[in-house]
Amino acid sequence: MVAFDYAFLAFYFLVLVSLGFYGSHRYVMSYLYRRHRKDVPTAKGEFAELPKVTIQLPIYNELYVVERLVEAVCKIRYPKDKLQIQVLDDSTDETVEIARNAVAEMRATGIDISYVHRTNREGFKAGALEAGLATAHGDFIAVFDADFVPKPDFLERTVQFFTDDKVGMVQVRWEHLNRDFSLLTQAQAILLDGHFVIEHTARNRSGRFFNFNGTAGIWRRSTIADAGGWQHDTLTEDLDLSYRAQCAGWQFVYVNDAVAPAEVPVEMAAFKSQQHRWAKGSIQVARKLLPTLLRSKLPLKVKFEAIMHLTNNIAYVLMVVLSLLMPIAAVLRIERGWYESLWIDLPMFLAATFSVASFYMLAQKEARPTTLLQRSIYLPMVMSLGIGLCVNNARAVVEALIGYQTGFKRTPKYGVTGVGQSWKHVKYRFKIQWQPFIETAIGVYFTWGVITAMIAGSWIAVPFLILFGSGFLYVGLASLLQRNRYLGWIFEGRIAFAKKAVKV
Numbered sequence: 434m435v436a437f438d439y440a441f442l443a444f445y446f447l448v449l450v451s452l453g454f455y456g457s458h459r460y461v462m463s464y465l466y467r468r469h470r471k472d473v474p475t476a477k478g479e480f481a482e483l484p485k486v487t488i489q490l491p492i493y494n495e496l497y498v499v500e501r502l503v504e505a506v507c508k509i510r511y512p513k514d515k516l517q518i519q520v521l522d523d524s525t526d527e528t529v530e531i532a533r534n535a536v537a538e539m540r541a542t543g544i545d546i547s548y549v550h551r552t553n554r555e556g557f558k559a560g561a562l563e564a565g566l567a568t569a570h571g572d573f574i575a576v577f578d579a580d581f582v583p584k585p586d587f588l589e590r591t592v593q594f595f596t597d598d599k600v601g602m603v604q605v606r607w608e609h610l611n612r613d614f615s616l617l618t619q620a621q622a623i624l625l626d627g628h629f630v631i632e633h634t635a636r637n638r639s640g641r642f643f644n645f646n647g648t649a650g651i652w653r654r655s656t657i658a659d660a661g662g663w664q665h666d667t668l669t670e671d672l673d674l675s676y677r678a679q680c681a682g683w684q685f686v687y688v689n690d691a692v693a694p695a696e697v698p699v700e701m702a703a704f705k706s707q708q709h710r711w712a713k714g715s716i717q718v719a720r721k722l723l724p725t726l727l728r729s730k731l732p733l734k735v736k737f738e739a740i741m742h743l744t745n746n747i748a749y750v751l752m753v754v755l756s757l758l759m760p761i762a763a764v765l766r767i768e769r770g771w772y773e774s775l776w777i778d779l780p781m782f783l784a785a786t787f788s789v790a791s792f793y794m795l796a797q798k799e800a801r802p803t804t805l806l807q808r809s810i811y812l813p814m815v816m817s818l819g820i821g822l823c824v825n826n827a828r829a830v831v832e833a834l835i836g837y838q839t840g841f842k843r844t845p846k847y848g849v850t851g852v853g854q855s856w857k858h859v860k861y862r863f864k865i866q867w868q869p870f871i872e873t874a875i876g877v878y879f880t881w882g883v884i885t886a887m888i889a890g891s892w893i894a895v896p897f898l899i900l901f902g903s904g905f906l907y908v909g910l911a912s913l914l915q916r917n918r919y920l921g922w923i924f925e926g927r928i929a930f931a932k933k934a935v936k937v
Contacts, residue, residue: 469638487571557841600655601683647671647698649693669714716833760882821908872909
């Protein structure tokens with residue numbers, strides 16, 4: 434029995450070390466960001482005559498936000514004779530009529546805007562974008578998803594970078610229209626800020642690959658063709674095309690100080706669906722492209738970062754394993770008196786935890802003017818949410834690894850930007866499935882671990898058990914009860930009071 438216990442703790446330690454390896458990569462990103470923070474990209478020159486640009490707006494059943502999107506895009510400053518707008522609509526509901534009317538209204542003002550409706554969703558978003566290219570006039574192709582509200586200066590901030598013939602794509606930073614709607618939206622905004630402010634900047638300015646995010650970016654049309662066009666054999670067609678284009682020698686530019694506001698999901702189920710698609714798609718792209726990339730003559734730093742970028746979601750599988758082992762490991766220490774083992778794995782756990790905290794603290798500091806309190810107040814929520822997502826994202830990773838195919842599920846948006854707005858009675862709601870029950874059960878399992886540790890006086894383990902347990906309980910119960918008329922407010926987590934308290 435003792436031999437089994439030691440083998441168990443050894444396996445637990447191995448999982449922790451593996452997670453620490455992925456977690457330590459955040460230190461690398463933070464270091465590269467700080468080192469290259471002042472290396473702001475500049476355009477090589479200016480076009481003597483502005484090129485033709487086509488803006489594509491792929492939508493599917495987005496009745497709450499399509500009008501807002503069309504109006505915002507039509508306000509983008511650019512010569513009318515050089516700008517074409519395509520609304521690429523695969524919708525099957527009343528969005529069709531709303532979009533048609535919005536396009537007709539804008540076309541009547543002299544804007545070159547067209548409505549294209551497909552009767553099938555072949556290739557999903559990638560298929561719609563590829564189909565739109567058949568009638569696109571522009572030498573450059575910009576893309577905006579339905580929930581975005583691009584600023585009028587978008588093309589002014591991006592087009593001139595293409596005076597360099599080597600530049601194939603320019604991406605701007607996402608900003609968040611409904612950041613302050615709830616604790617969930619605030620946590621999502623912080624997670625995205627880490628990706629856009631730190632990771633994108635670090636990768637791009639240090640000569641590593643980064644990716645187009647599917648929206649709020651503009652492509653050289655010939656780059657899309659040269660890289661093999663939009664393909665729909667993965668769920669992240671944007672990531673796929675980005676790596677193919679950069680492997681073909683095209684350079685990308687990330688403009689961190691230009692922003693495109695958009696909504697983040699207000700419903701836990703929608704958020705989890707989005708995360709599942711991104712996690713599964715990244716592993717699909719890794720399977721598809723990493724073998725070729727690793728055999729190429731690209732620099733070692735590019736290859737290593739590609740591995741870390743494309744396989745990072747494997748950490749969620751390790752997190753699930755760690756979550757199942759952690760309460761048992763805590764109980765074994767209590768029963769066997771093996772508290773000395775804490776001196777081995779506790780530093781690893783603290784290092785992994787601190788990497789997350791310091792990474793997102795830096796992201797918030799760089800994203801907007803904030804105090805230390807404002808940057809730290811939501812960190813426990815961010816960390817718990819990341820932990821609670823591990824079942825959802827681990828499932829996505831396993832599906833990708835075994836080649837299990839699923840359709841593209843877009844993330845519905847409800848046009849919710851203000852704290853006082855409601856989304857309880859909107860369409861496009863997700864059905865409750867089996868996963869939230871597993872997440873809740875793991876949360877209960879951690880509650881048992883917390884109680885056992887407290888009774889035994891093992892106080893060192895308690896904070897970590899609470900962090901994990903609260904993450905699983907929040908994600909699981911919010912998925913089950915967020916829409917409930919009487920209990921939903923608990924998981925809505927409106928943060929207006931916090932905003933007033935700390936002046937966020």
